[in-house]
Amino acid sequence: MHDTLTLNENMPTKCKRCGVNANLKRPKTGDALCKECFYYAFELEVHNTIKGTNLFTSGETVAVAASGGKDSTVLAHVMKLLNERYNYGLTLMLLSVDEGITGYRDDSLETVKRNQQQYDLPLKIVSYGELYGWTMDDIVKQIGLKNNCTFCGVFRRQALDRGAALLNVDKIVTGHNADDIAETVIMNILRGDVARLQRCTSITTGNDGFLPRCKPFKYTYEKEIVMYAYFKKLDYFSTECIYSPNAYRGYARAYLKDLEAIRSSAIIDIIHSAEKFEIKKEVKMPKQGTCTRCGYISSCEVCKACILLEGLNRGLPRLGIGKTTKARLKKMQDVVSQNAPVPDKQATSSCICAATDITTTEPDIGTKLNNLTKVLDF
Amino acid sequence: MSWKDRILVTKKILAMFKSFKFPCFFSTLEKVFRVGDSGVKVYAAGPSEAKDDNIMGPLTDPQAEEKLRSLIKNTSTLTAKEGLLRQLRKKLLLHIAQEEKFTKLMFAETGDRLSIRVLSNIAQGFGASLAQDTGFSDGRYSEVMQLRPMKDFRAKEVAAYLRFSDVEYITLPTLTTMAPTQASIDRLTEAFVLGLQHSFPSTVSTICRTAAKICPAADMDQNSQDCCVMCEALLDTSVTGISALQSSNFSHHLTEQEPSALECMADSSCCKNSDKTCDSSSCVFSANDLSNELCYGCRLILREIDNIESLPVEILRLAQRRRNRHKMKNDIQEYLLDDE
Numbered sequence A: 001m002h003d004t005l006t007l008n009e010n011m012p013t014k015c016k017r018c019g020v021n022a023n024l025k026r027p028k029t030g031d032a033l034c035k036e037c038f039y040y041a042f043e044l045e046v047h048n049t050i051k052g053t054n055l056f057t058s059g060e061t062v063a064v065a066a067s068g069g070k071d072s073t074v075l076a077h078v079m080k081l082l083n084e085r086y087n088y089g090l091t092l093m094l095l096s097v098d099e100g101i102t103g104y105r106d107d108s109l110e111t112v113k114r115n116q117q118q119y120d121l122p123l124k125i126v127s128y129g130e131l132y133g134w135t136m137d138d139i140v141k142q143i144g145l146k147n148n149c150t151f152c153g154v155f156r157r158q159a160l161d162r163g164a165a166l167l168n169v170d171k172i173v174t175g176h177n178a179d180d181i182a183e184t185v186i187m188n189i190l191r192g193d194v195a196r197l198q199r200c201t202s203i204t205t206g207n208d209g210f211l212p213r214c215k216p217f218k219y220t221y222e223k224e225i226v227m228y229a230y231f232k233k234l235d236y237f238s239t240e241c242i243y244s245p246n247a248y249r250g251y252a253r254a255y256l257k258d259l260e261a262i263r264s265s266a267i268i269d270i271i272h273s274a275e276k277f278e279i280k281k282e283v284k285m286p287k288q289g290t291c292t293r294c295g296y297i298s299s300c301e302v303c304k305a306c307i308l309l310e311g312l313n314r315g316l317p318r319l320g321i322g323k324t325t326k327a328r329l330k331k332m333q334d335v336v337s338q339n340a341p342v343p344d345k346q347a348t349s350s351c352i353c354a355a356t357d358i359t360t361t362e363p364d365i366g367t368k369l370n371n372l373t374k375v376l377d378f
Numbered sequence B: 001m002s003w004k005d006r007i008l009v010t011k012k013i014l015a016m017f018k019s020f021k022f023p024c025f026f027s028t029l030e031k032v033f034r035v036g037d038s039g040v041k042v043y044a045a046g047p048s049e050a051k052d053d054n055i056m057g058p059l060t061d062p063q064a065e066e067k068l069r070s071l072i073k074n075t076s077t078l079t080a081k082e083g084l085l086r087q088l089r090k091k092l093l094l095h096i097a098q099e100e101k102f103t104k105l106m107f108a109e110t111g112d113r114l115s116i117r118v119l120s121n122i123a124q125g126f127g128a129s130l131a132q133d134t135g136f137s138d139g140r141y142s143e144v145m146q147l148r149p150m151k152d153f154r155a156k157e158v159a160a161y162l163r164f165s166d167v168e169y170i171t172l173p174t175l176t177t178m179a180p181t182q183a184s185i186d187r188l189t190e191a192f193v194l195g196l197q198h199s200f201p202s203t204v205s206t207i208c209r210t211a212a213k214i215c216p217a218a219d220m221d222q223n224s225q226d227c228c229v230m231c232e233a234l235l236d237t238s239v240t241g242i243s244a245l246q247s248s249n250f251s252h253h254l255t256e257q258e259p260s261a262l263e264c265m266a267d268s269s270c271c272k273n274s275d276k277t278c279d280s281s282s283c284v285f286s287a288n289d290l291s292n293e294l295c296y297g298c299r300l301i302l303r304e305i306d307n308i309e310s311l312p313v314e315i316l317r318l319a320q321r322r323r324n325r326h327k328m329k330n331d332i333q334e335y336l337l338d339d340e
Helices: A035-052 A070-085 A104-119 A128-132 A136-143 A148-167 A178-191 A194-199 A222-231 A249-262 A266-275 A304-313 A326-337 A365-373 B003-018 B029-034 B062-073 B078-099 B111-123 B127-134 B155-164 B185-199 B203-212 B244-254 B268-272 B287-292 B296-303 B313-335
Strands: A061-065 A091-098 A123-127 A171-173 A277-279 B104-106 B145-147 B214-216
Touching (some): A035 A222, A035 B244, A061 A070, A091 A128, A091 A148, A104 A123, A128 A148, A136 A148, A249 A266, A266 B111, A266 B127, A266 B244, A277 B127, B029 B062, B111 B127, B111 B155, B185 B203, B287 B296, B287 B313
Parallel strands (some): A061 A171
16 A cells, blocks of 8 residues: 655645545545545544444433543534434533643633533533642642653543543543554553553443443544644644653654654554453453542552542652552551541542541531532533 | 675574584575475575585575565565565475474574564554464464574673673674664664663563563454464454454545456466366455455555565465365355354
8 A cells, every 4th residue: 555645736636535636645544535525534434433332322421521632622523513413312511620730721721611612512620629639730849740640640530530420421432542542552561561451442441330431533543633623623722731741651652653654554553453462361460449548449459549649648749659569559558548647738638539438537528529519610 | 685695694604503513404585485386495404514615506596586586676665575574584484394394493582672573563463463473482383383482581691691602693684774763663663662671671571571461362263264374373354343453444445446456366377276176267366365364464564565476376375275265165154063
């Protein structure tokens, strides 16, 4: 398959499907297409993915995880479009997380608010500050620029779940695209994380106990998402997180970009490879249970978010970071589950959840939830 | 390399091997085109006298050499060339091993090399055969077991050992020696892994450990007889339900006009097979037909080859036989009791 096209000024390239003048060359297949045919192909492929995997059932309420970035903006647009065109019968809403990163998140949240108006969908914003008592700015001040992505990632996942629970949705959809999944596969191999490697190519994760999260863009190239947004003139926010440059994931991403330059199908090839292997049954996998402190899903006694928070509150910011031996892990769990008194100002810093037997001295869960619902826009 | 240079290199290697006192056999890569040709000797036994200038004499085969060169020329990207050469080399080695009745074939790949192979194979779609390609043993061929006893050694350790034992070795240039990192997927992966290893010393061992925990997915029928004709791995190309392959096919299908010009193998030698059910219509063998008998990764290589006739005849014959068997099975499917 030869991807190169020679564009002759006298004879413009024709769209492969309908024959009019082509506007673009599709990154996924290398075909020359006009705008309309590209929209057709893009939208139909997402629909094919959704229908083929029976991602949704009619009548469900679905929260679109919206960050204001290109993936979530296009996701909101396409979900709304397909829902109407093919009668999925879904009720859609936007859910956004405010990590408390000044300058970066404020701007992207503005974009989400604009999206809300453009697509006429209800919007809910949950923030780290309210949920955990710590914004990312505070966290970075405490722990510096390495490993901050660990905090943010762990907290965000819980934040999305809590927000979605408040909205009473059945599923969450995220804008993870093919590039993200391929990158995750590579990263998990480099890290030796077999548990995640097993799960990362599933189109829906989290079925057991907590809200399922779906990735309708699983086979969609990032470049095509950008192209779609560009031609459709969709509004999105496109800066890198200011705290991210030192993340390990950056290596995997750079490798993936180079691979794509050599062979454009490499991204789908990686996903195919990952779908065709699995972890040997003899390999010990962490069991999924629930956190004894807050009830969230966890593979240890106490969930990662609780450990991280406890560390922050006690001024032990490296608690929970990096590899731990079994002995250290046990010690960590003991530290957290002992429920030692928390330093004064941080009264609002423990996880809030539905568990009623937390024996700390912060305001009760009911009040917290009420405070949060006041943030709702609808 | 010119023929003269090749003779020099071979002599040097054989002289080195003399010190090991093992029986020695050698061949040339273009002989892979002669595998299956009855009466043609594909390899030679090592000479007792390394001074013999004509050691490569029995292996001289300009026709086969020309075929190899044209095959490589017909392959467009360096990635595909490397993949192709790797498969052909393996085929030749296994053929010789079978002829000499060897039960085991050992490869000298070190941990570094294997970790690069892991990532590179995943990137080229060979995920299904990852365990076999990079693990300690590979039992694809029932007659010859392939082993990698050095997989836990690091390249530096091996180099140090050779130095301390005063053992000679030579290095030969490959297609990508001195090439820029973007030249091919293998080269890029090599630069990536070794670069990462420099900053994170546990990279190579983690990759190898992770690869050791991987096996083919459960939904691939382990008992199936369907194997790729190039690499003999189980075929991973069944398109049931949504998968990367299905999505890829769907994308191409959306904007397809006419299928691209098919190569016809009008070679009538297929009728000379003992396969008596062969009739004239099934003699027409297209690139599409060959593609159906290949695994995902080998299909990607095939896409880069202009003319399938430049492939060794043995591969094409094997593919044709398999295709005919599938047709036969389809014809009598409803009467079969066992799922064989």
